[in-house]
Amino acid sequence: xPRKRYYEIDFLQAIEPKGSxxxxxxxxxxxSLRDNVNKKMKGYSRVDTxxxxxxxxxxxxxxxxxxxxxxxxxxxxxxxxxxxxxxxKYSDKFRSAFPPDMLFLPRPGWTWYWHSPLVPRSGGTxxxxxxxxxxxxxxxxxxxxxFADSVVSGIEKATNNLVRDAENFAKRLIPPPRSxxxxxxxxxxxxxxxxxxxxxCACACVxxxCACAxxxxx
Numbered sequence: 058x059p060r061k062r063y064y065e066i067d068f069l070q071a072i073e074p075k076g077s078x079x080x081x082x083x084x085x086x087x088x089s090l091r092d093n094v095n096k097k098m099k100g101y102s103r104v105d106t107x108x109x110x111x112x113x114x115x116x117x118x119x120x121x122x123x124x125x126x127x128x129x130x131x132x133x134x135x136x137x138x139x140x141x142x143x144x145x146k147y148s149d150k151f152r153s154a155f156p157p158d159m160l161f162l163p164r165p166g167w168t169w170y171w172h173s174p175l176v177p178r179s180g181g182t183x184x185x186x187x188x189x190x191x192x193x194x195x196x197x198x199x200x201x202x203x204f205a206d207s208v209v210s211g212i213e214k215a216t217n218n219l220v221r222d223a224e225n226f227a228k229r230l231i232p233p234p235r236s237x238x239x240x241x242x243x244x245x246x247x248x249x250x251x252x253x254x255x256x257x258c259a260c261a262c263v264x265x266x267c268a269c270a271x272x273x274x275x
Contacts, residue, residue, distance in 0.1 A: 064090045080220055084229035114143050121154050127161045127201060130154065135167060148209045155201030162198045170208060 061069075067086040071079050098106065117137040124130040134141065141147055155161065163170050220226040 063093075078219065080226055081229070083220070084226065087230055110143070114140050117141050118144060118150055118154075121150075127155075127159055130201075131161065131164060135164070138169060142212065148213070151205040151209050152202065155205055157200075157202060159201035160198040161201040161204045162196070163204060165196055170204075170211075 064086065067089060068083070071083040071086055073079055117133075117140040120133045120137065121130055121141070124133050141150075144150060165171075
């Protein structure tokens with residue numbers, strides 16, 4: 058099993074024993090991630106770095122759209138899911154990546170799909186509540202558009218469940234200004250904070266938040 062990264066450990070430690078999230082600890086995790094990224098970025102071009110990683114995201118989506126069969130599309134999605142979700146328009150791209158008449162067979166090993174809180178069980182069409190024990194998944198072909206909707210809806214639900222009040226949580230990430238000068242400093246830093254928080258949300262979504270929303274953190 059691959060060794061967990063420091064921010065993955067911090068995310069997991071923000072989950073309380075009963076499954077709820079400790080928002081103060083989660084905020085510290087985001088700030089720690091931001092500070093570590095800023096340290097590692099010293100001496101490097103932030104603009105060029107963003108372009109580089111955006112090119113990886115673009116390439117990942119190109120591979121999905123160019124895959125000629127449902128099986129190939131599934132393989133590419135499974136291998137590049139974390140990069141695909143970094144795209145700001147991932148929800149639209151997921152839904153447009155599959156032709157309307159295509160059938161798709163989700164594979165048994167795709168925990169990021171089967172543990173989504175909105176994936177139907179045993180061939181039903183009603184989402185299973187995270188509080189209910191899930192029955193054995195029914196590995197049957199489904200319309201590809203239904204698969205895409207399940208992935209997008211599951212990710213969105215998991216993200217929405219990360220914090221109870223997004224506005225108050227965001228205030229934890231940006232300290233109040235002490236003066237006019239510090240206010241300008243905070244405004245300059247705020248975009249970085251938000252960018253890092255957005256990045257961290259995506260990491261959490263892929264690494265553990267989806268599984269948590271399916272039966273843990275709520």
